[in-house]
Amino acid sequence: MSKKQKINQVILLIIDDVKSSQFFELLDGGKLPNFKELIENGSFCKDCITSFPSVTFPCYPNIITGAYSGYYLKEGSGIPSYHWVARTDPPSIKKKLPFIRNYSIGTHIFKIGSDLGDNVKTIFEQAGEGNFLSSLNIVYRGSYIVPPTTFNTENVFKNIEKAFIQPEKFFEIREVPKITVGYIPKTDELLHDFGFDHPDYINEILKCDKYFGSLINVLKKGGYYDSTALCIISDHGNYKVKNLYDLEPFFERKGLIPYNPKKKRGDFDANFGSIGHFNFPGDTWHHHPTINQMKNFSPSGKSNKLNLFETLWEIPGVKLMYYRDDENTPERGKIYIKEKSEKDGKLREGLIEYRGFGKELETKYTFYDEHEIYGYEKSEKSATLLDNNFHNIEDWLSGTYNIDFPMVSDQISRYFKNPRCCDILISTKGEYGFNYEHGETKNEHVYSHDIGLKKSMTVPMIIGGSQNIPQTELTYCKTTDIVPTLLNLLGITPHKSVIGKNLFK
Numbered sequence: 001m002s003k004k005q006k007i008n009q010v011i012l013l014i015i016d017d018v019k020s021s022q023f024f025e026l027l028d029g030g031k032l033p034n035f036k037e038l039i040e041n042g043s044f045c046k047d048c049i050t051s052f053p054s055v056t057f058p059c060y061p062n063i064i065t066g067a068y069s070g071y072y073l074k075e076g077s078g079i080p081s082y083h084w085v086a087r088t089d090p091p092s093i094k095k096k097l098p099f100i101r102n103y104s105i106g107t108h109i110f111k112i113g114s115d116l117g118d119n120v121k122t123i124f125e126q127a128g129e130g131n132f133l134s135s136l137n138i139v140y141r142g143s144y145i146v147p148p149t150t151f152n153t154e155n156v157f158k159n160i161e162k163a164f165i166q167p168e169k170f171f172e173i174r175e176v177p178k179i180t181v182g183y184i185p186k187t188d189e190l191l192h193d194f195g196f197d198h199p200d201y202i203n204e205i206l207k208c209d210k211y212f213g214s215l216i217n218v219l220k221k222g223g224y225y226d227s228t229a230l231c232i233i234s235d236h237g238n239y240k241v242k243n244l245y246d247l248e249p250f251f252e253r254k255g256l257i258p259y260n261p262k263k264k265r266g267d268f269d270a271n272f273g274s275i276g277h278f279n280f281p282g283d284t285w286h287h288h289p290t291i292n293q294m295k296n297f298s299p300s301g302k303s304n305k306l307n308l309f310e311t312l313w314e315i316p317g318v319k320l321m322y323y324r325d326d327e328n329t330p331e332r333g334k335i336y337i338k339e340k341s342e343k344d345g346k347l348r349e350g351l352i353e354y355r356g357f358g359k360e361l362e363t364k365y366t367f368y369d370e371h372e373i374y375g376y377e378k379s380e381k382s383a384t385l386l387d388n389n390f391h392n393i394e395d396w397l398s399g400t401y402n403i404d405f406p407m408v409s410d411q412i413s414r415y416f417k418n419p420r421c422c423d424i425l426i427s428t429k430g431e432y433g434f435n436y437e438h439g440e441t442k443n444e445h446v447y448s449h450d451i452g453l454k455k456s457m458t459v460p461m462i463i464g465g466s467q468n469i470p471q472t473e474l475t476y477c478k479t480t481d482i483v484p485t486l487l488n489l490l491g492i493t494p495h496k497s498v499i500g501k502n503l504f505k
């Protein structure tokens with residue numbers, strides 16, 4: 001028999017807004033000695049691909065559930081993006097909807113548990129009996145939440161230490177937590193305020209390593225280290241936008257009045273970093289518009305009709321546009337892609353088709369006029385996916401993990417399957433940033449995340465601790481693989497909604 005001890009606990013730490021390349025540069029430069037030690041006795045991945053759009057919501061809840069956005073009334077998470085307009089499906093005017101969800105506002109963040117819906121489960125809900133701890137973790141459904149004291153990075157770690165020193169402080173049954181999730185939001189705040197190259201941002205990552213070292217010591221002292229799996233991950237990477245632009249006057253000129261949910265009036269709702277989510281009323285604000293309705297739109301501020309597609313192309317820097325077909329169902333559908341050519345400014349077309357649900361979802365990406373949109377032709381692996389066939393998420397991941405737009409066909413489909421998705425999605429690929437939210441240009445931040453490029457979509461991933469964990473470098477993985485991997489280490493079968501797979505199988 002092996003002397004190796006069974007894994008009884010897992011600790012998952014999510015450091016918000018850390019791109020893989022920067023993390024491993026710091027680690028290889030000797031700046032993160034405790035994380036480095038974890039790698040030396042465990043597994044790691046430099047190409048861990050997150051969800052699209054690469055924003056905290058949906059990326060962070062997707063880590064905790066192992067699932068993605070989808071037709072949440074039947075499958076998948078109900079959270080497609082950070083901001084969304086709630087419309088009923090099928091449209092019903094009886095309910096108070098439609099409202100605008102914006103997780104930055106007041107109490108909206110506490111709706112995450114109900115927004116996720118019942119068809120996906122948090123790691124805690126999937127794990128059966130035991131003590132479950134959330135340390136500043138906002139996606140806490142099914143766990144005990146450490147009462148708020150001071151919300152800083154150090155306390156996220158200290159509270160976990162406390163749960164391993166004096167579990168009776170948190171739990172009725174005096175046992176250390178079987179599953180712990182710690183969330184560190186401070187890094188994201190510092191990135192937006194100062195940038196990835198600023199000492200304060202970098203120092204916060206260094207602090208995480210230091211506090212992590214202290215946590216390891218507590219686990220070793222208590223005799224828990226050999227029976228614990230520890231995982232470090234981030235929810236998304238980041239980038240610096242090249243140009244800022246104030247969109248408020250643009251919409252005014254077009255006569256487009258921002259939607260006011262209290263009055264249930266207005267022409268559009270939008271939030272737009274470098275990815276723009278645009279919502280328009282169809283027959284009413286309860287209905288998504290048809291393509292024709294968007295081509296012949298009457299703005300309330302002007303008498304002339306607008307073709308909204310043409311209007312949005314006038315926004316500076318727009319390179320990509322997505323919208324769905326009118327006939328789409330949760331089971332199958334089409335998403336149209338338009339791209340503005342860098343060479344001649346002409347519009348080129350592509351198409352994403354999807355069929356099936358959850359793990360069985362398959363998508364097909366085709367392009368026209370020999371003009372491939374994502375650069376998939378340039379790599380041998382990704383070029384094999386341009387075969388006019390449907391492919392599942394694993395195919396897309398293995399073909400595109402190390403280039404821009406990883407798994408884009410799969411992720412765009414899962415986004416547009418959700419009734420809470422927008423009507424027209426546009427991207428400047430990080431060239432222009434607008435910081436526009438629901439009628440207002442909010443700030444002049446140039447550091448951001450949301451786009452499908454590698455730097456925003458790739459995060460670091462480490463699993464170590466117990467000697468039962470294989471020692472290997474994983475060529476690629478995705479953030480939804482973490483839940484099934486950690487549950488399997490505990491001997492637990494993940495819920496059927498989980499899309500990710502066990503990395504050690």
Ligand SMILES: [Zn+2]
Nearest residue numbers: 016017056235
């Ligand atoms: Zn984030």
